[in-house]
Amino acid sequence: MTEDQIKSVVFRLLKTVAPDTDPTQLKPGDNIRQSLSIDSFDYLQFIVGLDKELGIQTPEEDYGKIGTLKELVEYVSSRRPLAK
Amino acid sequence: MIPYQMPSLGADMESGFLREWKVKPGDTVKRGDIIAEVETQKGIIDIEVFDDGIIGELLIKVDDKVPVGTLMTHILTKDEAAAGIKPEKLTVQQAATAVSPPPVQRHIKASPLARKIAEEKGIDLASVKGTGPDGAITREDVERTTQKTVPAERSVSENVRMAVAAAMSKSNREIPHYYLDTTVDMTKSLTWMAEANKKLPLQERLLPVVLILKAAALACREVPDLNAWWENGPVKKDHVNIGFVVSLRSGGLMVPSINDADQKSLAQLMVALNDVIPRARAMKLKSSELVQTTLTVTSLGEGAVESVYGVIYPPQVAILGFGGIHEAPWAENGMLDVRKVMTITLAADHRATDGQTGNRFLLAINKNLQQPEKL
Known part of the structure; x- marks a missing residue:
């Protein structure tokens, strides 16, 4: 899975929990929850969707490691090998 | 019948x-x-x-x-x-x-037909500008007002805004609020929850908000005076139905009730939130989720400001505000430490209760949060 493919899944899932926002405008260093005003309930729905679509497991203690778009993409990549 | x-x-x-x-x-x-x-x-x-x-x-x-x-x-x-x-x-x-008999319009000049239409449409004649002889209100005047006040012309988010505005104005006009706050150490609750979540599949993982809801619901049992309505006097309620403030992304709020929250396990509360939050956002709630609330809880969640002082939703007599969980210096037994803490505020109706009751209520919530295994 390429970085762009991961991003496109992330953007699509963010759009479902925050339909009034444009996640594609996120910069790599932006805090996702703060930038899109996503509350803890919606963020959990987002993680559930991510785990389901990408077949990964995100333990709760890792939530702190995926605050920004850059961190999230790196986190997902480390659990799913990037396509060459 | x-x-x-x-x-x-x-x-x-x-x-x-x-x-x-x-x-x-x-x-x-x-x-x-x-x-x-x-x-x-x-x-x-x-x-x-x-x-x-x-x-x-x-x-x-x-x-x-x-x-x-x-x-x-x-x-x-x-x-x-x-x-x-x-x-x-x-x-x-x-x-x-x-x-509810409509108030008699004594000093307002209006044609009988205008009066009839106004009554049918629920329009207050005092708000209509008359253009007839001596400023009398005519049928056309009323109909012009009707067109202006058709609710369908307002957007949904404007309607929600107006509903919040009406309820909060009534509250501030009629309810003498008093406020108390306390900051509680969340370490025990959060550690216990993190352990519990390790054993749970992602979909069933708990959020801090369910611990907070349960701690508040149990406190309602211990201090029932705040689980009440003001109906020409304080009336304690048998059920503990916690209204949970859900903010809408388009602005405004919905406050669906988690009925009998004190009887539900943490897992059941999580299921209830998973069910009701999306429906509240879609504005698709049942009447029993709106009319039976006995106490409202507003929780700002992590990353938010430290405290929130609510405005009571009538006819309830109290609203609890939970600020964002954050790290802070914490002194205990003469030692200083850094802990995850949360500030809980209570706004209560001074007609129904006094500060001493509010004090007992906040202490009960704190006690419950220090015993997460009993929640």
């Missing part, structure tokens, strides 16, 4: 539009069945019956504007239905008048 009247779906609600009957005369219903859809400022609400029986004649037409308290139908017993009892038919206007 039990009369079924348009319920009040909030302190601010004066009327609603009947959009659909879900039953027909002769249908058997039981308590909790949905019998109609009513459009209010808070979206389309499913309204439920509170008694078992058989539906009588439907007295309201679909798309009619129905003032709160208007007779809509009757719930008949089997014998009554068999005997063919037909409840006396009342028109919308008669029924509304029986419940």
